[in-house]
Amino acid sequence: MTSPAVDPAPETQQATTSGAITPGKAGTRTAAPATDRRITGAVWAALGIVYVVWGSTYLGIRIVVETMPPFLSAGVRFVTAGLLLAGIIAWRQGPAALKVTRRQLGSAVLIGLLLILGGNGLVVLAETSIPSGLAALLISVVPAWVVLLKAATGQRPTAGGLAGVALGLVGLAVLTLPGLSGEVKVGGVVLVVVATLLWSVGSFSSARLPMPANPFTASAYEMIAGGLGGLAVAFARGEQHGLDVTAVSGRSWAALAYLIVFGSLLAFTAYAWLLQAAPLSLVATYAYVNPVVAVALGALVLGEALSWPIVLGGAIVVGGVCLIVSTERRT
Structure with a gap:
């Protein structure tokens, strides 16, 4: 799951580990001016990685x-x-690059x-009962929540942003119809909606907390903290009981390795570089x-059905996101 790019683009900005852009702070690495950015072949290659790899993580x-x-x-x-990212940082930039203050570490853990x-985590749980394409479309409403959070803290959204929020919420209502009609488990739909709210709060809060200056360092601590939290919940749920590692399919192992290497490392690195270069x-x-x-891969690889609520609701949500992105974050 990735967070939206909906924050305004001020003169100086910092790449955060949640995949958003936040106002630059003293002592942080700022992005290059937009006028210095050129669309090269490397930019298109990196963008292609972000498009395909992050889109494929739901599958x-x-x-x-x-x-x-x-x-x-x-x-x-x-x-x-x-841990892999922390090791790469220590190797490429030296162990000092991993040093953070207690407040920065606490913020990274919270985020x-x-x-x-x-x-x-809730999206992973939800995908045990709903199609991957539906999960991805439900998650697309995150930019709408972020705009509402900004408005709640006194930041006036644009007219286009508000229109995008309205479209996103209408699309979300349409996307919940498969759950209400019994086509999929409504509990899975609710889990993803809750996940979007938590992700939005995390994305919004990351811009307002004392985060590590190095976005890669912050990301490493965030992933370790979130992963340890996931393991704690797993043990509390008793997921380890009766687990037979030999019964895990080869394609599940391959998918997990793909998510670690490509979804969590390669795509993030490409995204962080794009924030500086494009x-x-x-x-x-x-x-x-x-x-x-995500919807295309779910249909092609897993044969997930494309019902009319998924197609219509997805189109409405994507349209709302387009409107939010184009009006809330201009460069």
């Missing part, structure tokens, strides 16, 4: 939970990815629990391309 999650417990698999994924445990308005397009990729 990967669905395959993982076919034979693996949800929170246990998610915990292993993010602890492993976080990790909101994003990784709450936002992603126009923000172009990078933000991932927010409405990812769900389209």
Whole structure:
């Protein structure tokens, strides 16, 4: 799951680990001016990675939970990815790059629990009962929640942003129809909606807390904290009882490895680089391309049905996200 790109683009900005852009702070690494960014072949290649890989993570999650417990698999994924990222940082930038203050560590842990445990963990649990494409489309409403959170704290949204919120909420209502009609378990739909709220709060709060200056360092701590939280929930739920590792399918292992290496490391690195090298308005397009990729892969690989509420509701939500992104974050 990825967070929306909906924050305004001020003169200086910092890449956060939640995938958003926040106002630059003293001592943080700021993005290059938009006028210095050129759309090169490398930019398109990195954007393609973000489009396809992040869009495919919903399919990967669905395959993982076919034979693996949800929170246990998610915990292993993010602890492993976080430790790998920390090791890469120490190797490339030196161990000093991992040093943070207690307040910064506390903030990273809190954001990790909101994003990784709450936002992603509930999606993994939900995908045990609902299609991956539907989960991705429900998650697409996150930008609408972020706009509402901004409005609640006194930041006036644009007219286009409010219109996008309205469209997103209408689309969300249409997307819940499969759950209300019994086509899918309504509990799974509710879990994803709660996950979007937790992810939105985490994304919104990350801009207002004392986070580590290095976004990769912050991401490593967030993933480790969220992953450990997922393991704690897994043990509390008793997911370890009766677990037969030999019964886990080869494709579930392959999907888990894919999520660790490609979903949590490669795509994030590509996204963080894009924030420094490409126009923000172009990078933000991932927010409405990812769900389209997810729905297509779910239908092609897993044969997930494309009912009219999913097609119509998805189109409405994606339209709302397009409107929010284009009006709330211009460069």
